[in-house]
Amino acid sequence: MKTDFKFSNLLGTVYRKGNLVYTSDGTCLLSPVGNRVTVFDLVNNKSHTLPFSHRTNIARIALHPRGQLLLTVDEQGHAILSHFQRRVVLYHFSLKSAVTALVFSPCGRYFAVAIGRKIEVWKTPSTPGSSEGDERGGLEFAPFIRYRQYAGHHDAVQSIEWSSDSRFFLSASKDLTARIWSLDPEEGFTPTTLAGHRAAVYAAWFSADQETIYTISKDGALFRWQYLPSPDADLDNIAEDDERWRISERHYFYQSREHAHLTTAAFHPSTNLLVTGFSHGLFMIHELPSFSEIHKLSISASHIDTISVSPDGSWLAFGSSALGQLLVWEWQSESYILKQQGHFANLNALTYSPSGDRIITTSDDGKVKVWDTASGFCIVTFTEHTSGVTACEFARRGNVLFTASLDGSVRAFDLIRYRCFRTFTAPKRLSFSSIAVDPSGEVVAAGSLDDFDIHIWSVQTGQLLDQLSGHEGPVSSLAFAPNGGNLVSGSWDRTVRIWSVFARTQTSEPLQLQADVLCVSVRPDSKQLAVSTLDGQLTFWSLSEGTQETGLDGRRDVSGGRKISDRRTAANVAGTKSFNTVTYSADGSVVLAAGNSKYICLYAVETGVLLKKYTVSVNLSLEGTQEFLNSRLLTEAGPRGLLDDQGEASDLEDRMDNSLPGSKRGDAAQRKTAPEVRVPGVAFSPTGRAFCAASTEGLLVYSLDAAVRFDPFDLDVDVTPESTIAALKKQEYLKALAMSFRLNSPKLITHVYRSVPVQDIGLVVRDLPADVYLERLLRHVAKEADASPHLEFNLLWLEALLRTHGRFLKERQGEFAEVVRLVQRAVGRVQGEVMKVADGNGHAVEFLLAQPRKSVKLVEMDGEGVLGAAEDGEEDQSMGEGDDEREWIGLD
Template sequence: MKFAYRFSNLLGAVYRHGNLNFSKDGNSVISPVGNRLSVFDLKNNKSETLPVSTTKNITCVGLSPDGSLAILVDEDGAAILVSLVTRAVLHHYHFHKPVNSVRFSPDGRKFVITKENVALMYYAPGKKREFNAFQLDKSYYGPYDETTCIDWTTDSKCFAVGSKDMSTWVFGAERWANLIYYSLGGHKDVVVGCFFEKDSLDLYTVSQDGTLCMWESDTEPEELKKGLRYKERKQKERQNTRVTEDQEEEVVEEGEGGEMRGEVIKGSADVPQEEDGIKNVRYRQRSKQFFNKEGDFNKLTAAAFHKDTHILVTGFASGVFHLHELPEFNLIHSLSISDQRIAAIAMNCTGDWIGFGCSGLGQLLVWEWQSESYVFKQQGHFNNMAALAYSPDGQYVATGGDDGKVKVWNTNSGLCFVTFTEHTSSVTNVTFTSSGFVVVSASLDGTVRAFDLHRYRNFRTFTSPRPAQFSSLAVDGSGELVCAGAQDSFEIFLWSMQTGRLLEVLSGHEGPVSSLSFCPSRAVLASASWDRTVRLWDMLDSWHAKEVLRLTSDGMAVAYRPDGQELAVATLDGEISFWNSQTAAQMGSITGRHDLQMGRKDADKITAKQSSKGKSFTSLCYSADGESILAGGHSKFVCIYNIREQVLLKKFEISCNLSLDAMEEFLDRRKMTEFGSLSMVDEGAGDGDGVEVSLPGVRRGDMSSRHFKPEIRVSSLHFSPTGRVNSLVN
């Protein structure tokens, strides 16, 4: 069996954080998901995740006008240049600070990034090989606080930058004599978006308090006049003022990381002086409009403007969005798409489709405003995914999460086509019946539910006589028997799928039942428990415990070989033991603790080597030929072992995202203090709209800290029925 597996696609998440982009033809939406980039083809109803990744979560994406290049920037300001044609990384670059936005010019020759209170303009990489693909042209200073947004004029002559200091700055991309910089006020809150009119310098700005300002320029783009370049201006000053030799050498300054900063333009609140009698560009406020006229005072969180159709789309913290026609400010329609904050908005090239991203729910929507219908509507698990199962034909994948939802995904398209929301607590396990048309799920809400994939409904609900939290699940080969293990009462409950009645309650375990598995060849059920035993229950002998297998530690997972002749058990001490299912004799064992290579969490007081003693494999799956076994657990690695030789064949790293906790074996010594790592210091994000509510003692959901890093781990894994694909959830 070959194990040359490589990353194929990402299911379970469609949007996390950052801005959205549409492709050049407008038929695909590009969404950042963690540290990867997903492309959703809206016409062919298919998704694809690029085989490239950043070191941390992506915060902003810049797409070139021809759609061939994309710039991905992560939380730390590390950027990669990706070819969307070849799906390859072309260049790496570090901006040294978090980047707020990236935008290519319409002609594709330059791009601007904003970080802190500065806007940096770079030459866009060309089609030829270059030593430095990101060559800095100009640095623009002016805002007194963080910059938030960028927009270019249609002729690429000027661009505008919005800021948290409630001002908007208009800069010239070239050295114009009548427009070096211009500062616009008029707002009482953070500027969320700034947009130029088509073929004009007229500007629209929207702020977080729901205010729209319309600015009218007294100059057309064609009236911009070329000014003197830096060297020419210095030479003219030298002739006029006879500057000294020391002052003549300040032509080019050096920036961060030793890069050449090029020409530096520093704006101020004062209007720049006129050169050679040329009248400067001036703006006046044409009008001011308010979105919160009814007094609901919703925070405006995202905005997008389509220059051709003059349509402004604004999203709010309550999940409501408005469509207005400018400059008349006519409301086309208003709709609520979610009860969570809208984090990103984008419009395609024709202006017909509007993309919305909701980071709180992990939701991605594409809305056609003319027909008032959804073109695309997907939502991933907004909490941890806990379970995974393949259908017998390998066409579908069912997942369950801590959000209480069961989702079924098409493996060909990568999209979710049905979501079941009947569970009221975390889903701990899911499985398909042998027919492939029924999905069974177990939950901590005390129910086991069966869902029909023909009618998309919950047709059976199994409950126990006494309330119990189900942590494990198994269905026999005929699909007639459903059993679930409880983690609080230590019992196993058996139901009939046909009648929905409880047939038997199996007692004997002295700890939570962690895993169940039916034998494929015989009427035997295997159950692993934290009481350091695996019990084999004989279906033909009134469900008595046929054998009791004694383990070296707590049982975490159990799996039968496809022929039913062998049983694999993962224990808490990091071992995988193999047993003959007929004689109950141990055939061998694999010590896999060292293969897990658990990383050290920021809050750990001990080293990764010491903490790995409490880590183990939590999920097992045999290969189709039964010669190998796939194992995953409290680690970022998934291991494939040869059972006969008891050796490690292959080890896969499921993620390189440093935004997750326990990714590295050693913590940065520069951040270590006598009180712990500085990474645990909650810097906070102020009282802004993006800050979650802090709840003490919460381990899931919003978490108890504003500064939270989810831990990397593998919750469940499976080989596909064909053996060509293995899937896992983390």
């Protein structure tokens, strides 16, 4: 089995903090999710996460006007310059301090960054192949050069806005002023200060004609500035000193709620739209300069952090960090383009659907979310549980999901109609922590940490069938054998019991272990059992004989990372680490194990060898990710990260502690320290090409198809993209297909594949070397069937492949099992779509046939033509009352 899994996508988190950025064409939205950046394709309804990551959470992002360069800066001022289309990191550098604003100039030659009360303008590195790069002679040795530094504000700068010609820019600061700066020294220009606000100025913008400036402050005051003479000046003889920027109009946002203030604002010059967001979740749209209100809507229960307007001004993007919400709103039609929200509490469990196209996650917030693996979006959220959901599992047959919760209930959800159709409860109030479903889907079992019994219900009737007694401690994990014969339970009494649920006697002999059992997992062939214990041991047992086959010590493998309060090094904390979750792969050759650590370990079952360690996160904003502590952050009072510096903030609202009991707003149990990195659940996809992990940062997806890899198999100097296209033009289709597979370029393979004529598909498949290219071609056709609209063309390829090489596939079932599953899934999806269209057409035909039938009577006059016809709705007199046939009387 291949083990070179790469990070593919991040689900479950759509926005953390920072600003949102649209691409130049307005079709994609870039959102910072922790220390990564996720790109949401709003037109094709897909999302992907860029592969690079920062060491701390991202604070600001900016995209070059041409759309090639992406600049991201984290909380500590470390910046990464990457190529947006190729998803490749180009350069790392540090700005030495936290950044509060970042924006490229419209010409693309510079970018301005606000660092505290200073503003720095840097030259943008050139990219190869662009006109700028040709003018400068290609790439520079030192790509980042600071062009100029501006100082004048007395407090932190919150916003920077360029003029359309890139000669001037505006800055807004907490010192109650906004300033106009010149990029280069201009003759007759002096830096201007716009003062008059009574609260911190949040943003300032130029109008489209550059003749007007708008400034907005935290208290909701909007000022319009124009270059006007003094009111006392003589209009007939105006001196140059009398003209200056003056306030021409004042407008105010009045909010009825107490303590509601403006948190963010955005202005679109070409359409004169002003969008403002407030601390109580309300946003407003005004048209300037008339300040007429267009729209007002409340989208969140918490404050809005950032607003972004698309280049054409039709879509508005809102981000709220308190609940992790991301919203794209089309204000003209008043409809949602995108509305996503992740879990705002810790993830507890996850599972794949049997088809592999859905991932289900559960959390402490009481919600169950269903994620689409193809698009990366949440398609449905179940909120029936009233407390944290601790476990979930799919029935192997049908689209039924079972969840266990701390509210004392086990629920069954129908994922076709998206509803809860059954609720299972125990005779007494229990907090269920584990669940297992019989492969037939007829019986569901649940265990609790409050009781030592295992409860079993009938799915059909919802009645409690039995309570299995025998454990002397809380039941921590349950698993049914895939063959349906046994139920395996693990407990804190250091035993694993194997129950024969459907037999007459339900006694079991315990398997004794050396520590508390945390997780049990059964191999897909129902012959082996993997058990994880509290002492970090991973043991494998024979399910039929009840004997231990092998074992391994994983304490050193899972250990790593230190908390701020740790007094021991990361290497010496190994004794406290263990695996909380274990799962087998589809073929049972490897297991994935993870726990309260930043590592996911992949082991070979037969040899017990550690094949690979995957690092979940390197984000230093989380606890437990750093290997070495910085002694400079240690003070006499303890680690600096644990000290409460809230009382030293500059603003009164930041100094106020709203987390105390009895306060008007806030959570009394609000977390003051950073969240700890942990992996409560891992799962392999049914195809074996990917696995997902529920972590503190979200739902991480690792895949074998994450990136384009160059595979130099059977490659020589004559195999190039140009020679492949030449062979295709010569109608040498098999040769072109083989050359494209050797180059392993997805675009080239797709081009050659779609260029093969329908009548030649059978010949190409017949002469294809099956042992070399059959697996690749099947995989490509399955992906094409999922993504392309050419239904019949893809099915003709599949029919030819299976008809010609079916016996070869049957002889090597183990080798091609995963590819065959992909083909089955693709065919099943096509079948479902075709059947849906056919059913719709059938209903339409039935409706048309059920309408009353009318006849039209045509009359011939002297053989010269038609004189007239019967009026619409008039019955033909020649038809009998019971005659259902339509009669036409007309020209012979």
